[in-house]
Amino acid sequence: MKKLINNPQNVVAESLRGFGLAHPEHVRVNEDPLFVSRAGGAVQGKVGLVSGGGSGHEPLHAGYVGVGMLDAAVPGPMFTSPTPEPILEATKAADGGAGVLHIVKNYTGDVLNFETAAELAEAEDITVKAVIVNDDVAVEDSLYTAGRRGVAGTVLVEKIAGAAAERGDDLDAVAAVAQKVIDNVRSMGVALSACTVPHAGKPSFDLEEDEIEIGIGIHGEPGRHRIAMADADEITERLLTPVLEDLKVSDGEEVLLFVNGMGGTPLSELYVVYNHARDLLDQRGLxxxxxxxxxxxxxLEMQGASVTVLRLDADLTALWDAPVDTPALRRGL
Incomplete structure (x- = not known):
């Protein structure tokens, strides 16, 4: 294992400290308990947005703290949910008096710990609602979930719900927008190689040199099937076809196409995937x-990609286009 780290047990804390030092105009890093909040604190009268989960998925979630997206993010240990205490403190830091929305990926630990934190926040007179992101069409259940996993669609939920909160929507309306995105977004991923969690020191799963895993999860969970390595167009079709079948999009509908890298795939290859995915969508009349x-x-450094499709309407498109200013996503400001 070759990684630019010191003690494997300190990777998250050291990384977050560096992140805060690099982006003081966007974020403040609270070290004990560990969470990231919006520079300048909660915006009074605005619904606060909080998300989080295990580290190793950067820039998710801390990279999306800022104007137009999250008000706070809670990074847990590598691939491990944060505990209720930092989630509670992040919720308090994000509360501007209009309530807080928790955006939770559908992993058992995340769901349970965010639920506990929400109950603790309610006891301190903070109104909390939650939405559960479950956009992965690859499986119904996995090692980490009861139901579908939350994966790349989470980024779109955070952006669009964040824009709704920024324009002044109330808590019920922001939650409804977030749920609308969840209901209209689907994803599927592929792994060409495994990643190595620092404290484990070895790859999270084994793939032969000529094998790939279709439908992989973001923690290296098993997918739908393991196949021989194929060319990019065939892999793209294997990812996109079940996404479109599950989403049930119709000829003429408008969509957002999101091709995401898993950390170790060159941008040039992601555009190869996008190229064929775009052709396939055009052929279907989308x-x-x-x-x-x-x-x-x-x-982490997994080689692979995922393909996400979001069905759009005028409101979702306007919210997607709204200004955003975070360390990892900036547009329109």
Whole structure:
């Protein structure tokens, strides 16, 4: 294992300290308990947005703290949910008096710990609602979940719900917008190689040189099937086809196409995937009116990618286009 780290047990804390030093205009890092909040504190009268989960998926979630997205993010240990205490403190830091929305990926530890934190926040007179992101069409249940996993669609939920909160929507309306995104977004990923969690010191799963895993999770969970390595177009079709079948999009509908890298895939290869995915959507009569390509939710240094499709309407498109200013996503400001 070759990694630019010191003690494997200190990777998250040292990384977050560096992150805070690099982006003081966007974030403040609280070291005990560990969470990241918006520079300048909660915005009074605005719904606060909080998300979080295990580290190793950067820039998710801390990279999306700032104007137009999250008000706080809670990074747990590598691939491990944060405990209720830092989630509670992040919720308090994000509360501007209009309530707080928790955006939770559908992993058992995340769901349980965010629920506990919400109950503790309610006891301190903070109104909390939660939405559960479950966009991965690869499986119904995995090692980490009861139901579908939350993966790349989480980025789109955070951006669009964040824009709704920024424009002044109340808590019920922001939660409804977030749920609308969840109901209309689907994803599926592939791994060409495994990643290595620092404290484990070895790859999280084994793949032969000529094998890939279709439907992999962001923690290295098993996918739908393992196949021989294929060319990019075939892999793209294997990812996109079940996404479209599950989403049930119709000819003429507008969509956002998101090709995400898992951390170890060159941007040039992601654009190869996007190229064929775009052709396939065009052939089905779908209108790709918005796009996103890059490493936005990763799995350490895993080689691989995911394809996400979001059904759009006028309101979702306007919210996607709204200004955002975070360390990892900036547009329109």
């Amino acid at each position: 209108k790709v009116t918005r796009s996103l390509v890059g490493n936005y939710i990763t799995s």
